[in-house]
Amino acid sequence: MPAEEMYAKMKTLLRNVVPDVELRYKAELADQINRLKVERNAVILGHNYMEPALYHSIPDFVGDSLFLARQAARTDKDIIVFCGVKFMAETAKILNPGRTVLLPAIKAGCSLAESITAADVRLLKKRFPGVPVVTYVNTYADVKAESDICCTSGNAVEVVQSLHSPTVIFLPDEYLAANVARETGKHIIFPTLGAKRLEFDTSLDYQMVGWRGRCEVHEKFTVADIRAVREQFPDVIILSHPECSPEVVAASDYSGSTTAMIQYIERTSAPHYLLLTECAMGDNIIAAHPEKPMLRLCSVRCPHMNLITLEDTLKSLQLTRYVIDVPEPVRLRALQAVERMIAIG
């Protein structure tokens, strides 16, 4: 598609979101990326948190981490470019050892993935022998390798229920775990790491064991924010991601994964919607559905997702950088946990 055609396509969607001067520049970049993508037999996967000009121009598939993991598992391309963060690119590599997986910005991490190590999981397994470990996909490969099964925010409840186990270790997101515990009627404890020992009140009755990891974006939304927005917009429908605190989720009208939130907005009609998640997703919904009145709290941004740009994606394809590798013994163990999740849905 020549740059002019790409510009026209992007203009149709983004005319109210991206000013023309930037749109022309970005259409040129997107055109170069799409040509190189064909030349190099690559597929581009784009997470829902990508900025609108990237999201609506270069990905072959856009969606949440579960959908993109599924697409990664199905691709027959030589190269997978992951416009998302490192743990997502690692998941693509776990599923595709024979393909080159590229992440456009090597520093695109995640506070949840950083919150737990494989040694921490081994310590938990030692303290709670025989208890199955469910690990959120927002973790690095070596942590997945210590797990029985992975989950996403879209299937966490189903995954926990599928284990039919009286107790489950659920890592590392404190808030997602607490939201799942509430939904499944389980009582959850959060052991703390003392001098190489896990400490918790042993007199408590519990069915879930959590960890104190948090998403640095979603933890910032508060019930006070919700109250203030409802006061100004009494007819607003508030949607929160399950990485938000249980109090915020309880004060919202709907909570779900990024894809579930998009689908909710598509099938409903409200005078205003407020999304409590990465701000770029609101821009992407406005571009696709200009008739939906979106409110956003954009002072809270994900510093990792925002590192992925069209410029770096072009460089990634030109220079074959940054290649994501996972040591084979780790990959094989992590693969079991990821495949078990994909089989559940």
Ligand code: SF4
């Ligand atoms: S939004 Fe939160 S969970 Fe997602 S990549 Fe950023 S820090 Fe990680």
